[in-house]
Amino acid sequence: MEPETDAETATAVFTEHHELLFGIVYSMLGTVADTEDVLQETWLAWEARSHGAPIEHPRAYLVRVAINAAIARQGAIRRRRETYIGPWLPEPLATGSAPDRASYERATYDRAVHGASADDGADQALRVESVSLALMVVLESLTPTERAVFVLADVFGYGHHEIAEMLDRTPASVRQTAHRARAHVQARRPKYRVDPALHRRVTERFMAAVSGGDLAALIGLMAPDVELTCDGGGLAPAAGPRPMHGAERIAAFLVGRTFRRSEGLEIGFRPVNGSPSALMEREGRVVGVLMLDVRDDGAVTGVYAVTNPEKLTQLR
Numbered sequence: 001m002e003p004e005t006d007a008e009t010a011t012a013v014f015t016e017h018h019e020l021l022f023g024i025v026y027s028m029l030g031t032v033a034d035t036e037d038v039l040q041e042t043w044l045a046w047e048a049r050s051h052g053a054p055i056e057h058p059r060a061y062l063v064r065v066a067i068n069a070a071i072a073r074q075g076a077i078r079r080r081r082e083t084y085i086g087p088w089l090p091e092p093l094a095t096g097s098a099p100d101r102a103s104y105e106r107a108t109y110d111r112a113v114h115g116a117s118a119d120d121g122a123d124q125a126l127r128v129e130s131v132s133l134a135l136m137v138v139l140e141s142l143t144p145t146e147r148a149v150f151v152l153a154d155v156f157g158y159g160h161h162e163i164a165e166m167l168d169r170t171p172a173s174v175r176q177t178a179h180r181a182r183a184h185v186q187a188r189r190p191k192y193r194v195d196p197a198l199h200r201r202v203t204e205r206f207m208a209a210v211s212g213g214d215l216a217a218l219i220g221l222m223a224p225d226v227e228l229t230c231d232g233g234g235l236a237p238a239a240g241p242r243p244m245h246g247a248e249r250i251a252a253f254l255v256g257r258t259f260r261r262s263e264g265l266e267i268g269f270r271p272v273n274g275s276p277s278a279l280m281e282r283e284g285r286v287v288g289v290l291m292l293d294v295r296d297d298g299a300v301t302g303v304y305a306v307t308n309p310e311k312l313t314q315l316r
Contacts, residue, residue: 031077
């Protein structure tokens with residue numbers, strides 16, 4: 001058997017780490033196209049570097065290149081969003097089944113005790129949690145550096161010294177940034193883990209109430225201070241230029257204007273961004289995705305709807 005060429009080795013190593021890199025960069029940027037562009041930049045840097053002396057820690061090198069490219073791209077993305085019509089939500093991403101509570105807690109415990117090694121990466125349960133739409137919405141309010149540190153430390157389990165090397169900062173600076181970012185996220189999104197089976201049941205009951213026009217049942221599922229964010233991008237129906245608040249108002253809007261089976265819509269359920277989600281299809285084409293933020297007592301605290309057709313192409 002002929003020995004592998006440098007190009008074959010470089011391709012194999014990059015492919016091995018592609019899932020991890022995609023998860024990190026998507027958590028940073030929230031769009032598939034921008035994530036793929038950053039990964040292409042990372043590949044070009046990696047392929048060019050692979051012709052020189054061997055890299056001792058390929059994973060660390062790849063993550064460092066990808067995360068810095070993502071930070072650099074965030075400025076352009078933020079400028080693009082200044083002209084976006086209505087609320088902006090991350091692009092929905094089809095994911096595998098959400099991990100059950102035991103898997104998530106085991107992964108969290110293992111990471112806390114053993115840390116993330118250079119060989120094993122982040123556990124699948126934690127990767128699924130990293131793309132939670134509700135979490136990503138909160139991350140949008142962080143600075144690019146705060147978001148990078150939070151994603152690397154709190155989601156993918158990298159240590160402060162590792163992150164400091166990736167971002168060319170001191171461990172003390174990274175520790176301070178991580179504390180600030182963590183406090184901000186915790187204030188806006190208290191950390192709780194909802195059983196996926198409960199989340200799925202609530203989602204199905206929610207959509208049944210919407211489709212059946214059962215206003216009372218729909219109001220009963222939502223917390224009084226629930227918030228609806230609908231991203232149509234000016235290209236599809238939405239709830240207005242700003243998020244909508246209040247269970248009664250949101251219920252009236254959903255029952256009165258959207259997601260009616262009588263309009264030829266079919267409703268299906270599958271995981272999107274790591275959570276049970278409702279997909280609205282018309283003539284075999286996804287025209288909307290609805291995801292719920294659910295407390296551990298089953299109350300709906302957030303409703304996220306994406307109807308912008310440009311953000312639904314990955315789900316078709």
